[in-house]
Amino acid sequence: MNRHSSKPLPTSLRAAFEADKAHAISKRRLSIERLAELMAITPATLYKWLENDAMPVNRLPLWEHITGSDYVGRYLTANAHRVVIDIPTGRSSTASDVQSLQITLNSAVGALLAFMNGETDRDTTLSLLGAGLESLAWHRENVRKNDQPELELN
Numbered sequence: 222m223n224r225h226s227s228k229p230l231p232t233s234l235r236a237a238f239e240a241d242k243a244h245a246i247s248k249r250r251l252s253i254e255r256l257a258e259l260m261a262i263t264p265a266t267l268y269k270w271l272e273n274d275a276m277p278v279n280r281l282p283l284w285e286h287i288t289g290s291d292y293v294g295r296y297l298t299a300n301a302h303r304v305v306i307d308i309p310t311g312r313s314s315t316a317s318d319v320q321s322l323q324i325t326l327n328s329a330v331g332a333l334l335a336f337m338n339g340e341t342d343r344d345t346t347l348s349l350l351g352a353g354l355e356s357l358a359w360h361r362e363n364v365r366k367n368d369q370p371e372l373e374l375n
Contacts, residue, residue, distance in 0.1 A: 230299055230348045234274045237296035244290035259287045306358045314363060322356050329353030
């Protein structure tokens with residue numbers, strides 16, 4: 222269904238950069254030096270950007286593409302009180318997709334009730350509510366585009 226629903230939302234920009242960097246190192250086997258090379262900058266510049274949490278905004282799409290992760294973009298979007306969704310391809314949802322939506326929404330409502338009773342923290346509640354909103358938005362757009370299927374690009 223949605224690749225974001227299982228990823229926790231970072232609680233700071235530093236955590237978002239670290240998560241993207243960790244993904245690039247562990248999943249794509251890219252060192253900082255190789256990341257810098259692919260971004261056409263020096264390793265010292267990349268280290269400085271990461272240390273200061275101050276990457277130029279025009280470099281963020283390239284950063285996400287190279288690292289294969291979007292924690293920084295998701296953090297910045299959530300910090301602006303927005304929800305990020307993948308653009309669906311207009312395919313029919315499966316029973317598994319709908320069951321996953323139900324589980325996500327149940328978790329979000331449960332977290333909200335627990336928060337209201339003082340049993341869970343704000344960040345956990347916001348993360349689960351965001352995942353529920355993302356899933357609903359994804360299904361909404363998928364239903365809207367269902368009669369206009371698109372080609373899946375690899």
